[in-house]
Amino acid sequence: MLNWIERRTGFVSITKDFLTEDVPGGASYWYVFGSATLFAMIVQIVTGIFLTFFYAPSAMTAWESTKYIYAHPFQHTVLSIHYWGASAMIALVFLHLLQVVIWGAYKSPREIQWIVGVLLLLVTMVLGLTGYLLPWDMDAYFASQVAINLTLNVPFIGGWIQQFVQDGTTMGTLTINRFFGLHVWLMPAALVALVAAHLTIFRWNGPAGPPVEDPRPLRKGRFWPDQLFMDTVASLLVLIGILALASFWPPFLDAKADPTVQFTPYPAWYFLDLFGLLNLVPGNLEIVGAIIIPGFATTLLLLLPWIDRSTTRVLGSRKFILWLLGISLAIIWWLTIWSQLSIMGKQAATPAPAPPPAAAKVPASTTAAVSPAAKAGQAVYSQNCSSCHGAAGAGMPPNFPPLAGNPFVTGDPNQVILTVLNGKTGAISVNGQTYNGQMPAWKSPLSNSDIANVVTYIRSALGPNHAGAVTTADVAKLKK
Ligand code: HEC
Secondary structure (H helix, E strand, O other), rough: OHHHHHHHHHHHHHHHHHOOOOEEEOHHHHHHHHHHHHHHHHHHHHHHHHHHOOOOOOOOOOOHHHHHHHHHHHHHHHHHHHHHHHHHHHHHHHHHHHHHHHHOOOOOOOOOHHHHHHHHHHHHHHHHHHHHHHHOHHHEEEEHHHHHHHHHOOOHHHHHHHHHHHHHOOOHHHHHHHHHHHHHHHHHHHHHHHHHHHHHHHHHHHOOOOOOOOOOOOOOHHHHHHHHHHHHHHOOOHHHHHHHHHHHHOOOOOOOOOOOOOOOOOOOHHHHHHHHHHHOHHHHHHHHHHHHHHHHHHHHHHHHHHOOOOOOOOHHHOOOHHHHHHHHHHHHHHHHHHHHHHHHHHHHHHHOOOOOOHHHHHHHHHHHHHOHHHHHHHOOOOOOOHHOOOOOOEOOOOOOOOOOOOOHHHHHHHHHHHHHOOOOOOEEOOOOOOEEEEEEEOOOOOOOOHHHHHHHHHOOOOOOOOOOOOOOHHHHOOOO
C-alpha cells in the first residue's frame, strides 16, 4: 500500500526526509517557539473559517451577526478561542523573534529567513488590527477610527490609503468590507505564502542551533521522534492555555457602534505601546509617533543582520546588540504600562452616557426659536457630520475639531461655507488645542440647500453658537 502511494506521489520519501532532519545539539525545548507559532496560526485559520459561516460584513449586520455568535454557546466558544488565539499567536511570534535575536540566529546565511520572519510579524499585527473592527461595537469602531486616521500621516499616499480602507466620508459598510477582505483573504494568503517561504528557507539552511563556539561538532539529534514530541507538547500547552483563557475570560460584545457617543477607545494589548507613543507626541507632530518612530524601528529590525555583522553568535561577544534589545524592551514595556494607565484614567474621567450637551445648554425658549433651516440642517448634520464632530459638536482630539463654541464656525460665514464645500486638511488650532485630520469636501455629496442648512445649523443652533444664518444663494455663489 505505502509502496503503491510512494511510486505515484513520492510522499513517503518526502515524509521520511522531513522527519529525519538533523537537529544540532539534539532535540530541545528551546526549539519549540517556531512550531508553537505555526500551531497557533492553524488554530486561527480553523476557527476563523468557522466564524465566516456566521459573520455578515455590513454596517447593518456586522454587530447583529456577532451578537448571534455570542448568543450561541458553541459559536461563542469558537469566537473566544479565535480571540485568545490571536493574542497567543502574537505573543509567540514575539517570543520566537526574541530568541532568534538573543541567539543571533539571524546571521549569515539566514538573512532572508529573518526578513521573511519580520514580515510575518507585521502581517500578524495587521491581522490583529483588521480583526478588531469586525464586531462593530463601540470599541471596535473608535479604536479602528484612530488607526484609519493615522494612515493619513503616511507621506504622499496617506490620503489614498485612508480612502482605500475607509472608502467614503465616514466609516460604514464599505469600511467593514475592506477590513473583512483584508482580514480573511489578503492577509491570510500573505501569511501562508510567507510561512511557506520561511519554512522552505529553514529546511535549506537547517536549524541554527545554540549560540556556542565549540570546536567539537555538536551532537546531532533527529527531528523524529524527539523534537516532534517536544513540539507537540509545546503546541498542546498553547492549546490548553488558549482554551483556559477562552473559557474563563471570554471576550464581551459592547453596544453597537454609535459614532455620536463619546467613547474612549481601547486598543489590543499589542498596540498599547504604539498608542502610548501617539499620546506622548504633541498633536502637530503626530507623524513622528505614527510613522517616523515605528518606521525607524521596523527598518532597524529588518537590517539587524547587517547591523550586527560579526560572525560570532556567542552572547558575550555581542554586548551591543543585547543592550540594544534590553533598552528597546524596556521602552516597549514602559510605553505599554503608561498607555494602559492613561487609558484607564481617561475612561474613568469620561462621564457615563452623558446627555447631549447641546440639549442641556440651549434653553427651551431658544430651541423653540430655531429656524426651519436650522432644523433641516440638524438632520443633515446628524447624517453626515456627527460621526466625526460629535452629536453635540464637541469634536474629538487629536483629529476632529469641535464645532460648538468654535470661533471659526461663528465667524466669517463665507469661510465656513468654503470649508464645508471644499474640505480642509492640515493642522488647525481651536481654543488653544491643535487638531489635524482630513475634513472631506461636501460639494458633490450634498446639495447647495443641504449645505446652506447645515452651515446655518452649526452657526446658529449647535451648542452655544448663535451666529447668523446663510442662504442657498450664498453657497451657490461660492461653489465653483
Ligand atoms: C470624516 C470626518 C469628518 C466629517 C464627516 C466631517 N468633518 Fe468637518 N472636519 C473634519 C476634520 C478632521 C476637520 C479639521 C481639518 C483640519 O485639520 O484642517 C474638520 C473641520 C471642519 C470645520 C472647520 C473647523 C475649524 O475650526 O477650522 C468645519 C466648519 C467643519 N469641519 C464642518 C463640518 C460639517 C458641516 C460637516 C458635515 C457636512 C463635517 N464637518 C463633516 C472631519 C470631518
